[in-house]
Structure formats: C-alpha cells, structure tokens
Amino acid sequence: MTIMIAAEHIIEVTYLIATALFVLSLKWLSSPVTARHGVWAGEAGMLLAVAGTLLHQGIVDYKLIAIGLVLGTIIGVPLGRVAMTAVPQRTALSHAFGALCVTLVGTSEFYLRAPNVPGLMMGVLSLEVILGALTFTGSLMAAGKLQEVLRQRPITYKGQNFVNLGLLAIAIGIAAILVLHPEKMYLFPFMIGIPLVFGVMMIIPIGGADMPTVISLLNSYAGLSAAAMGFVLQSKLLIIAGALDGASGFILSVNMSKAMNRSFTNVLFGAFGQEQATVAGAKEARPVRSASPEEAAGILTAASKVVIVPGYGMAVAQAQHKVRELYDALTKRGVDVKFGIHPVAGRMPGHMNVLLAEADIPYDKLLAMDEINGDFPQTDVALVIGANDVTNPAAREDTSSPIYGMPILDVDKAHTVMVIKRSMGAGFAGIENPLYYLDKTLMLFGDAKNFVGAIVREISGGHN
Amino acid sequence: MKLDLMTGLYVFMLAAFIGFEVIRRVSPLLHTPLMSLTNALDAIAVVGAIILVGEGKSALAKILGTIAIVAATSNIVGGFMITDRMLKMFKASGPRKP
Numbered sequence: 204m205t206i207m208i209a210a211e212h213i214i215e216v217t218y219l220i221a222t223a224l225f226v227l228s229l230k231w232l233s234s235p236v237t238a239r240h241g242v243w244a245g246e247a248g249m250l251l252a253v254a255g256t257l258l259h260q261g262i263v264d265y266k267l268i269a270i271g272l273v274l275g276t277i278i279g280v281p282l283g284r285v286a287m288t289a290v291p292q293r294t295a296l297s298h299a300f301g302a303l304c305v306t307l308v309g310t311s312e313f314y315l316r317a318p319n320v321p322g323l324m325m326g327v328l329s330l331e332v333i334l335g336a337l338t339f340t341g342s343l344m345a346a347g348k349l350q351e352v353l354r355q356r357p358i359t360y361k362g363q364n365f366v367n368l369g370l371l372a373i374a375i376g377i378a379a380i381l382v383l384h385p386e387k388m389y390l391f392p393f394m395i396g397i398p399l400v401f402g403v404m405m406i407i408p409i410g411g412a413d414m415p416t417v418i419s420l421l422n423s424y425a426g427l428s429a430a431a432m433g434f435v436l437q438s439k440l441l442i443i444a445g446a447l448d449g450a451s452g453f454i455l456s457v458n459m460s461k462a463m464n465r466s467f468t469n470v471l472f473g474a475f476g477q478e479q480a481t482v483a484g485a486k487e488a489r490p491v492r493s494a495s496p497e498e499a500a501g502i503l504t505a506a507s508k509v510v511i512v513p514g515y516g517m518a519v520a521q522a523q524h525k526v527r528e529l530y531d532a533l534t535k536r537g538v539d540v541k542f543g544i545h546p547v548a549g550r551m552p553g554h555m556n557v558l559l560a561e562a563d564i565p566y567d568k569l570l571a572m573d574e575i576n577g578d579f580p581q582t583d584v585a586l587v588i589g590a591n592d593v594t595n596p597a598a599r600e601d602t603s604s605p606i607y608g609m610p611i612l613d614v615d616k617a618h619t620v621m622v623i624k625r626s627m628g629a630g631f632a633g634i635e636n637p638l639y640y641l642d643k644t645l646m647l648f649g650d651a652k653n654f655v656g657a658i659v660r661e662i663s664g665g666h667n
Numbered sequence: 668m669k670l671d672l673m674t675g676l677y678v679f680m681l682a683a684f685i686g687f688e689v690i691r692r693v694s695p696l697l698h699t700p701l702m703s704l705t706n707a708l709d710a711i712a713v714v715g716a717i718i719l720v721g722e723g724k725s726a727l728a729k730i731l732g733t734i735a736i737v738a739a740t741s742n743i744v745g746g747f748m749i750t751d752r753m754l755k756m757f758k759a760s761g762p763r764k765p
Binding site for chain 1: 742
C-alpha cells in the first residue's frame, strides 16, 4: 500500500516539474539567443512525464506501449528531417496526428465508461472528440493542399456555409442528446463521423494564401481538444499543455487575420479567391519599365540602403540561397541590406524567416513589417522577390480594392522599387498591383533564382 | 489524484493566461518554431494513451490506444527534432567569413 502511494506521489512530482519545464520552454523561445534552451527544457519535461507515467501502478502490460513508442519514433524521425520548404505541411500533418491521438483516446474512454457517463463528463468528452475529429481531417486536408496532393484552389458552391454550419450543429445536437442520455451509445459513432466530414468541408473553400491563418486555427483546436482530454482524464498536466498550445494557436490566428485585414469568420467562410476573380477582369495593358540584370546590378551597387522583400514566390523558385549570395555581395561593398517580412509571407506564420535563416542570413537583418515600414522613405532600393499582394499600395489608398485596409510593406515609398516577377500575370488573388506602373518601379522579368544569380554575377564580375 | 471540474477550470484559465502572456512575447521571427514546439509539447497527450493501453481494460482500448501512442510519439520525436533544427539556423550577424 505504501509503495503504491509513493509511486503515485512520484508521478505527480514528475508532472509538476514537467509543467514548469513546459512553461519555461515557451518563455525561452521568446528570443533566438535562448530559444534552443527552450527545446531542451521541453524535451526534459516530456521525458520526465513519460517516465513518470510508466510507473503508474495500473499498468499491467508494457509490450504494446513499447511497440507504440518505437513505431512512433520510427515515423517521427523522418518527419523531423523534412526540408524547410515542407515545414508547413509537416506542421499540418502533426496537428492531424495530435488530434488523432486525442480522438482515439476519447473514443476508448467513452466505450470503457458508457453507459454510465455523468453529464458533465460526457460534455467534455464530446468536446474532446468533436474538436479532435474535425481537426484530424481538416489538418490532413490542409497538409494535402500544401503538399499539392490536393488542388490548392478554393472550391465553393452555393449554400456551402449552410451545409458546413448545419453539420456542426448536428454534431453538437448529438452531443447534447448523449449528455442527457449517455445510454444511447449508438449515437456516438455519428458524433465522430460528422465532425470528420465537417473537417474536410471546412478546408475545401480555403486557398493557399489563407493557409497561415488556417494552420494557426487548427493548431488552436488541437490544443483545445487536448485540454478537453485533460478534463476527461483529470490530468492537470494535459489541461495546462493543451491550454498553452491553444493560446499559442489563438494568438497566431489573430496575428494572421490582422495581417490580412480579415476576421476569423471571413477566413473560414469567405473563400477569398472567388470574389477577386471578377475584379481582375477590368484591366488594361499599361506600360511598365523593365530592366536587365546589368542595370539592376548597377543600381543596387550604387545604393547605400537596400531592403529586400521576399514572398512565397521566392521559396517556390528556391531562390533563397541566391538571395544570400546577393546579400553577401552587396554587404561586402558596404551596402546596408535588410529584409522586410510580411506576417503572411509564406505558407505558415514565420515561414519566410526560417527559409532565410536556413540560407544563412543573420536573423537581426530580418525585420517584421512594423519594424521596417518606417525605413522605406530613406531606402534607396526596395527589391521585391516573389511577393505581390503584400506590397500593393491599393491596400492603403484604394477603398474599392478587395484588399483595402490590409497592412502592407510600404515599398512604394523607397526611392527606387525593383520587382522580380515571371510575367505581368496577376497575383494569387488576381488583384491589379499599381506598384508595377509607378515611374520609380523597374520590373525585372524572369525566374527569381536565375535573375538574382545573374545580378550576383554582374556585381562580382564587374568588381574583380 | 482526482480533479474536480471547477479546479480543472481554474487550472485551465490560469494556464491560458500564462500562455497568452508568455507567447505574446515570442518574436514573429520564431513563429514557425513556436508552432512546432507547442505541437510537440501538446503531444504530452501520450501519457493518457500510455495509461489506457497499459491498463488494457478492453481490446478496443488497447488497439486505439496503441495507435494513439504511435501518433503522439511521432509528434514528440519529429516536433522536437525539427524545432531544434530550425533554431540552430538562426544566427546573429557577427564577424562572418564571406
């Protein structure tokens, strides 16, 4: 008896320490200097909590646990080694795995306890499996779209929101019946199945550029479902970890929505691509000025302050290493080069920073929108690579523009603007960008990687 | 140790406040590693799955629980690995060899 009580206490203590380590882990992540300590703290906390759990006296069979841990590690290692460009889909996939775990545990708990489930317990259990199930399929869909296994284009149809909300309402209705009558066990599979369908339907109308918001939102759901699981299992550790994850996802979702000047509901029910297509119809051919790599190199080397604005197009063209060479070549000549990064550049929050850090660009040169915008009036050259809508001055001036009100990088305030772009085709949303027709703007037509490479050759060739 | 719903709600509320305050301070620079790290931490749900499988109260619990352990463990291993890989790449500009 005393031994059993001691084990119970040891487990509680490991959980307590793990909780503290988790909070410290996130705290250390606030600065790149201490961030790696954050990972170590997280790992230590996790190891401690898992080891403590294995002491649980109710455990009679360790074989399956060992198999699960080994298999999970085998799957986890390649997922930890994916290319940095694939991080968004990896993240979406891991939200799906987390949600799967929560849903399966919730399902098992229901069948172990039913039909004698107290109302409150049934309520949190329903919350757990509904959130878990919709996050599971939703995240799989998001991962599929990001990996381009599925088509990225938003698919919309009449009455879509009605269908989606209807599905969700039915699932909640079933949950309510189960809370009152937990003996109606045949209803439980529907309470899982309907949110699974809802998860798919929820992502169908979402386009590529909305992914940062959606991934953040799914992150938040995954956290909340884990917290609900904590209530079911009466585990403070799980409630806290879920709350931290939920809070993180929520903050990121709000950031992303603000950066696109859209509300949550608008992202989920808006299907952005649709309304834009009509706007693009009314455009006419206007003259633009273009320049060659030689001319661009000349202007860049003559500048004293350059801001590079990268977008997802840079990542698609795999141009980040060439951009680093450009950064090196210009820095060597005494040019001050910085990067201005829009919050929704890339396919998930902070994605662009990771890609540039991978290319060895020092992080103190990577500035967020609020930090860099004041610098543009004193900037000689703003070089836009693979970004479009986030530099569109119409968002600031043109009240009729579909992106009016969206915060942008004020590249048009620089003395000279250079835009590397494949052709004059419209951007993701099909919105005309007046930036391209300004007198101070030079269009550099070509593939980002090749064009930047050609500029670098000009600069270093001309110098030696 | 049993936990009643009200105590659970207090724990949840306080943790959410701490989460907001701590995570608000994370620079946008590190938002991708933030998401992969919180995802790995969230996989602490594995402890629930371990107990479920270990107690082995039903065949269903054993099967679903084992799949749950696999899913959560892959998040733990993959999540910490990729977070560390990303953070290793963030270097300050100092005396760099061109």
